Amino acid sequence: MTTPALSVRNLRVSVGSGESEVEILRGVDFDVRRGEILGIAGESGSGKTMAMRAVLGLLPHGARATGSAVLDGRDLVGLSQSELRTIRGRHIGMVFQDPTTSLHPMLRIGRQLTDHMRKHLGLRRAEAERRALDLLDDVRLPDPEQAMGRYPHQFSGGMRQRIAIAAALACNPTLIVADEPTTALDVTVQAGVLALLRRLCDEHGTSIVMITHDLGVLSELCDRVSVFYSGSVIESGSTRDVMDHARHPYTRALLDALPDQGLDDLRPMVPIAGTAPSAADRPAGCAFHPRCRFATVPCQTDPPGPRATGPDGAEPHTFSCTVDPFELRSVVR
Amino acid sequence: MTATLDRAAGPAGAGPKRTATRRRPPVMRFIARRALSTSFLLVGVTAAVFAVSRFVPTDPVVANLGTEAAQDPAIVEAYREKHGLDQPLPVQYLTYLWRLLHGDLGQSIQTGQAVSADLAARVPATVELALAAMIIALLVSIPLGTVAALRRGKPSDKAVLGGTLLGMSAPSFWVGLVALYLFFFRLGWVPGGGRLSLEYVPPPSRTHLYTVDALISGDVALAMDAARHLVLPAAVLALPMIALLTRFVRSSILDVLGEDYVRNARAKGLGEPTVIVRYVLRAAAPQILTVVGLALANAFVGTLLVEQVFSWPGMGSYAYQSAIRLDFPAVMGVCLVITVAYIIINLSVDLLYGVVDPRMRVTT
Ligand SMILES: Nc1ncnc2c1ncn2[C@@H]1O[C@H](COP(=O)(O)OP(=O)(O)O)[C@@H](O)[C@H]1O
Numbered sequence: 093m094t095t096p097a098l099s100v101r102n103l104r105v106s107v108g109s110g111e112s113e114v115e116i117l118r119g120v121d122f123d124v125r126r127g128e129i130l131g132i133a134g135e136s137g138s139g140k141t142m143a144m145r146a147v148l149g150l151l152p153h154g155a156r157a158t159g160s161a162v163l164d165g166r167d168l169v170g171l172s173q174s175e176l177r178t179i180r181g182r183h184i185g186m187v188f189q190d191p192t193t194s195l196h197p198m199l200r201i202g203r204q205l206t207d208h209m210r211k212h213l214g215l216r217r218a219e220a221e222r223r224a225l226d227l228l229d230d231v232r233l234p235d236p237e238q239a240m241g242r243y244p245h246q247f248s249g250g251m252r253q254r255i256a257i258a259a260a261l262a263c264n265p266t267l268i269v270a271d272e273p274t275t276a277l278d279v280t281v282q283a284g285v286l287a288l289l290r291r292l293c294d295e296h297g298t299s300i301v302m303i304t305h306d307l308g309v310l311s312e313l314c315d316r317v318s319v320f321y322s323g324s325v326i327e328s329g330s331t332r333d334v335m336d337h338a339r340h341p342y343t344r345a346l347l348d349a350l351p352d353q354g355l356d357d358l359r360p361m362v363p364i365a366g367t368a369p370s371a372a373d374r375p376a377g378c379a380f381h382p383r384c385r386f387a388t389v390p391c392q393t394d395p396p397g398p399r400a401t402g403p404d405g406a407e408p409h410t411f412s413c414t415v416d417p418f419e420l421r422s423v424v425r
Numbered sequence: 426m427t428a429t430l431d432r433a434a435g436p437a438g439a440g441p442k443r444t445a446t447r448r449r450p451p452v453m454r455f456i457a458r459r460a461l462s463t464s465f466l467l468v469g470v471t472a473a474v475f476a477v478s479r480f481v482p483t484d485p486v487v488a489n490l491g492t493e494a495a496q497d498p499a500i501v502e503a504y505r506e507k508h509g510l511d512q513p514l515p516v517q518y519l520t521y522l523w524r525l526l527h528g529d530l531g532q533s534i535q536t537g538q539a540v541s542a543d544l545a546a547r548v549p550a551t552v553e554l555a556l557a558a559m560i561i562a563l564l565v566s567i568p569l570g571t572v573a574a575l576r577r578g579k580p581s582d583k584a585v586l587g588g589t590l591l592g593m594s595a596p597s598f599w600v601g602l603v604a605l606y607l608f609f610f611r612l613g614w615v616p617g618g619g620r621l622s623l624e625y626v627p628p629p630s631r632t633h634l635y636t637v638d639a640l641i642s643g644d645v646a647l648a649m650d651a652a653r654h655l656v657l658p659a660a661v662l663a664l665p666m667i668a669l670l671t672r673f674v675r676s677s678i679l680d681v682l683g684e685d686y687v688r689n690a691r692a693k694g695l696g697e698p699t700v701i702v703r704y705v706l707r708a709a710a711p712q713i714l715t716v717v718g719l720a721l722a723n724a725f726v727g728t729l730l731v732e733q734v735f736s737w738p739g740m741g742s743y744a745y746q747s748a749i750r751l752d753f754p755a756v757m758g759v760c761l762v763i764t765v766a767y768i769i770i771n772l773s774v775d776l777l778y779g780v781v782d783p784r785m786r787v788t789t
């Protein structure tokens with residue numbers, strides 16, 4: 093098996109110092125393999141965005157990252173900003189949640205598609221524009237020639253997101269990070285944008301990290317899934333294993349909360365009882381224990397480590413819960 | 426100052442969101458509507474100035490003839506008749522308006538010349554001064570405000586903020602005197618006053634701005650002399666503009682720095698200078714433009730005292746001298762020019778929004 097496109101190990105992000113230090117990410121591990129779409133799921137505030145910002149070196153002011161994030165054999169954690177600038181936009185493309193705010197309202201589309209191409213690939217203006225036309229064609233934007241001279245407000249939300257995806261794709265990166273790319277779009281155009289990402293992944297062999305809190309998106313699009321809870325990965329595995337044989341009580345609760353187990357239609361994640369703890373007052377032991385139906389006394393003090401499940405040699409499926417999975421199954425069913 | 430800042434901040438801050446939903450009228454209708462409101466404004470301003478000029482407690486006859494001549498009823502009568510002061514007030518006003526429509530602003534009591542001729546000779550000097558001040562203000566405040574925003578909360582930012590507060594509250598008249606003393610008397614770096622040294626004659630008129638005209642005619646020495654005369658009064662006039670603009674540039678940039686498209690520009694790996702100039706400043710431009718218009722309009726009023734200090738032969742010193750002599754036709758002429766200047770500046774700013782911000786472009 094080839095090395096993963098991105099390999100994240102023990103990634104920690106904290107803000108503040110001394111007494112007021114808060115650990116937003118508490119040692120996160122995940123791999124993104126070549127040409128696959130990895131889903132990162134979890135409630136709002138669980139640290140999905142922060143994890144990818146740490147990888148890109150775009151943390152908010154005052155936040156620090158430790159651990160490693162190896163992209164194409166190079167650890168990005170600890171690189172200087174000027175080194176990171178040769179990687180961002182070149183080897184990692186980023187697609188933000190809302191294309192209305194992520195595209196500059198006063199710059200022409202042509203400019204926003206070409207400025208990083210010219211910088212990273214050393215293309216001349218005409219060359220970059222020719223490539224931009226191909227990209228717009230590739231993301232199925234009608235009339236690319238005309239689009240180049242237009243401004244973002246002259247396009248619909250779905251078209252804007254296609255443009256943003258084209259920009260992320262411009263330098264033919266190893267990895268594209270899409271942070272909830274359909275959340276801000278009309279339901280009617282969401283499926284089209286997701287299909288586009290799937291096709292780009294298949295045709296160009298680009299790896300994609302798909303951040304979402306939408307289980308429908310996960311099951312439709314992603315090859316594998318990592319579920320985040322309060323700054324940790326609490327379950328990961330192939331989408332099918334995690335969806336059909338969820339081991340962690342949190343994942344189970346998420347799935348049980350869906351009114352219809354048929355996940356073909358796009359359904360938002362229904363919040364489960366209680367609220368997600370903020371990074372500042374995270375409970376001791378298992379962070380999920382105040383909301384967990386299966387919590388036992390040790391859960392309140394001992395943080396569970398990851399353990400593997402499933403038959404040996406198959407796709408690894410891990411979860412972090414101290415309760416025995418077989419026992420758990422008998423309780424639920 | 427805070428009031429004007431807030432006024433400027435309001436519409437500009439709300440701008441991007443507001444215009445996304447509201448459709449602008451076509452450009453012809455826009456201009457027609459402007460022309461209509463402008464004529465109302467002009468009638469209002471002339472009426473107001475006219476009323477004020479006629480109700481001041483001082484008698485212009487006494488002010489201009491001197492107390493002795495004012496004792497002689499025949500002289501006074503002749504004077505009043507000559508200047509139309511014997512007519513009823515509404516008639517005087519309508520006569521004034523009628524003449525105004527024909528480009529006749531009346532005769533200056535003080536200079537004995539047509540006010541329009543006096544103004545034609547002096548307004549270009551003021552325009553040159555105000556524009557030079559504007560350019561200096563932009564050259565200083567945009568980098569200064571940007572650096573302050575990027576170093577928000579650090580000592581350099583606090584120093585800039587403190588300095589601008591000082592700059593806003595320092596009276597131009599006093600600053601002008603100090604600057605004149607220092608740079609002319611003490612250091613001899615700049616000439617003492619006027620637009621040109623005695624040995625030079627003004628360049629052939631094209632734009633009526635000496636520096637520009639001298640350059641057009643290819644006379645570099647003349648252009649240098651004009652510039653040396655211009656720089657100190659322009660700098661003094663620019664000082665309050667710099668203070669206002671720097672603060673505004675700083676806050677506009679702080680608004681923009683947190684935007685997604687700036688984070689996106691960084692996520693594309695663009696260098697920091699590119700991000701700041703092409704993305705951040707570009708986005709702040711419409712907001713900055715609003716205050717530039719405001720500052721330029723204020724500069725026209727600011728010339729009143731600054732021109733006096735630097736013997737600048739412009740409209741400001743003309744207005745000052747006319748006012749203390751109760752030269753009403755001249756004062757009214759100046760008021761009209763200032764009103765027209767405000768209107769032109771506002772119209773230019775509105776039209777420039779369309780250039781700077783594609784979302785505000787008026788569609789035909
Ligand atoms: N700029 C910031 N400074 C400090 N803490 C932050 C900042 N942004 C987000 N956080 C905290 O980091 C945690 C994870 O946030 P985030 O990664 O945005 O979550 P998600 O993307 O999963 O919704 C949250 O608890 C949030 O409060």
Ligand code: SF4
Nearest residue numbers: 378381384391413414
């Ligand atoms: S460790 Fe305990 S509290 Fe945490 S999920 Fe498992 S059973 Fe629930």
Ligand SMILES: [Mg+2]
Nearest residue numbers: 140141142271
């Ligand atoms: Mg997020």
